Amino acid sequence: xxxxxxxxxxxxxxxxxxxxxxxxxxxxxxxxxxxxxxxxxxxxxxxxxxxxxxxxxxxxxxxxxxxxxxxxxxxxxxxxxxxxxxxxxxxxxxxxxxxxxxxxxxxxxxxxxxxxxxxxxxxxxxxxxxxxx
Amino acid sequence: xxxxxxxxxxxxxxxxxxxxxxxxxxxxxxxxxxxxxxxxxxxxxxxxxxxxxxxxxxxxxxxxxxxxxxxxxxxxxxxxxxxxxxxxxxxxxxxxxxxxxxxxxxxxxxxxxxxxxxxxxxxxxxxxxxxxx
Numbered sequence: 001x002x003x004x005x006x007x008x009x010x011x012x013x014x015x016x017x018x019x020x021x022x023x024x025x026x027x028x029x030x031x032x033x034x035x036x037x038x039x040x041x042x043x044x045x046x047x048x049x050x051x052x053x054x055x056x057x058x059x060x061x062x063x064x065x066x067x068x069x070x071x072x073x074x075x076x077x078x079x080x081x082x083x084x085x086x087x088x089x090x091x092x093x094x095x096x097x098x099x100x101x102x103x104x105x106x107x108x109x110x111x112x113x114x115x116x117x118x119x120x121x122x123x124x125x126x127x128x129x130x131x132x133x
Numbered sequence: 134x135x136x137x138x139x140x141x142x143x144x145x146x147x148x149x150x151x152x153x154x155x156x157x158x159x160x161x162x163x164x165x166x167x168x169x170x171x172x173x174x175x176x177x178x179x180x181x182x183x184x185x186x187x188x189x190x191x192x193x194x195x196x197x198x199x200x201x202x203x204x205x206x207x208x209x210x211x212x213x214x215x216x217x218x219x220x221x222x223x224x225x226x227x228x229x230x231x232x233x234x235x236x237x238x239x240x241x242x243x244x245x246x247x248x249x250x251x252x253x254x255x256x257x258x259x260x261x262x263x264x265x266x
Contacts, residue, residue: 003248018151018160025158027151030214042244073242075250077230081163083238097210105216109206111175115136117208 004035008080014050017082021094022071028088028096029104031058038073038082045070047086064098064130066090091125100125137168141213147183150215154227155204161221161229162237164191171206171215178203180219197231197263199223224258233258 007015014032021028031049033041037057040048047068051058061067068086075082088094088102097104106121140148147165154161164182166174170190173181180201184191194200201219208215221227221235230237239254 003242003250006250016149016163018163020158020160025153027153027160027216030149030151030209042242042248074238074253075240075242076163076237077232077234077239078237079240081237083160099210101210104209104211104214105207106210107208107212109136109175109208115175117136117139120207 004039006079007035007038007075007082008078009035010080012052014052015080015082017049017084019047019068019084019086019096021096022085022087026103027105028086028094028102031060033082041070041084042073047084061090064090064095066095066130068096093124095124095130098127098130099123100127100130137172139212140168140171140208140215141211142168143213145185147185148213148215150182150217152180152201152217152219152229154229155218155220159236160238161219161227161235164193166215174203174217175206180217194223197223197228199228199263201229226257228257228263231260231263232256233260233263 013034017031017033019028034050037048037050047060049058067089071085088096093102100123101121107117108120110118146167150164150166152161167183170181170183180193182191200222204218221229226235233256234254240250241253243251
């Protein structure tokens, strides 16, 4: 599949992936894909990542039910970063983060005399309820 | 500066950074920062990255004039990815990509019997005119 050869995979055979919500434009999460993950994502129309910690394919939502429907796949100028536009399924509003928040980017920098990070997004669902088995 | 210690820097002392345009929500580019770059970004309110190829700080716009005014800095749940919202300065509409395009993510996946990437954004300014010295 030639289109996969266009990508500059890193030394681990991975490419960084940004998932952006269609409509809102919110950046939901950042993860990685290997060749198989990207091929499956295109084939299924649902995001399949590669988990570096678990060292295996990770069909986003396989545990949480929070699947991502993929609308478009883009590649950057250096062919080494992928951008997905997705609909975050399984909850309304969508929960992309394992903490139960809409987006993983919920820590906001606050400057001033004591610069620090502040939580800027609410937990929409308790992770214990998302991942209970 | 404690807020910089909150970040999980990678083995090279870097963190991946996504730059998103304020207003449009367009994801413009993806780059890297080291500790000094992020400190300078917060201090100046303009994006300063770390160029892995040139192995030095890279004040975005230093050659092109296409500086990025930074409105917010966010950190993800694992504290290992940064998201900036920016205004892309120097041209209207903004040019973030070294190819003279608005966004670096101009290659769009087109499925079907012969899946491939297609250029989906116009060149707004000839790179020879952007980088001529």
